[in-house]
Amino acid sequence: MFLKNFFTPVKTLEPEEVKNYIAQHPEGTYALIDVRQPGEYEKEHLPGARLIPLPDLGDSLDSLDPEKPTMVY
């Protein structure tokens, strides 16, 4: 399982692509997640991003929809 996770390819999107994606897709059809620490989020974050610090991500899976496109930073 660990190896599988480690080698799962993940696509990256350029900031401009993320911007366009957000502009073109209705809210509720995708997730935008900020995995940094609360202090970093407070200082600045992408509008509408949901804060789930990396250490909490595993416990938050139930509140996320694996079917929805999910963007993380």
Next chain:
Amino acid sequence: MAAQFLSGRGFKEVYSLEGGIKAWQGIKAVGPVELNLDLIRGDESPAEMIETAYGMEGALGNYYQIASEEVKDAEVASLLKKLRDIEKRHQQLLMDQYGKLNTPDFEGPQVLVDLLPPILEGGFRFSEFLNQNKAAMETVSGVLDVAMMVETQALDLYLRFGRKTTEESTQKILHKIADEEKAHLEALGKLRDKESIADLRGQGSPYPPIPKNNI
């Protein structure tokens, strides 16, 4: 790393933002997750949520109105009036949503007239906001910067409202409002980009044509 984690947990479509937030070219929201969340309880009905949003949009519209009367520069005053009209249009869209709810005691816009709170869209307190942004409101670019900052905070707040909200139908309303804010923000961004102003004309923009030498 987070993206790989999710991808490995069965998430079908996961993307990582290249360069992280530092690479983001656009306005960012500020403040902790709970900022201004005390403005709602979380169990509001769609009608109640529309009333709250209507009030905040109206309060911002009033602010633009007052600022347009106070400012000396005619160009800036005209922009502020346009921003006021946009808030009015947002209010109209909210009224349309309200009308669709088939609320039994729906009596029309007059019900909401008395609801204008001292909280502006985005959760800003009227007097603080007035003091903090007075200097910026003297120029066209300053006004646009303030307007974009407000809309960014508003977009962020409506979506945080959405996550606090327990009612699914209310959440949908908030998502709709947020989509409106996104469109508004995009139009403001284009307006702010001087090079794009000419392109804005005649392309179905919600903004009236602006003479090129005006900004």
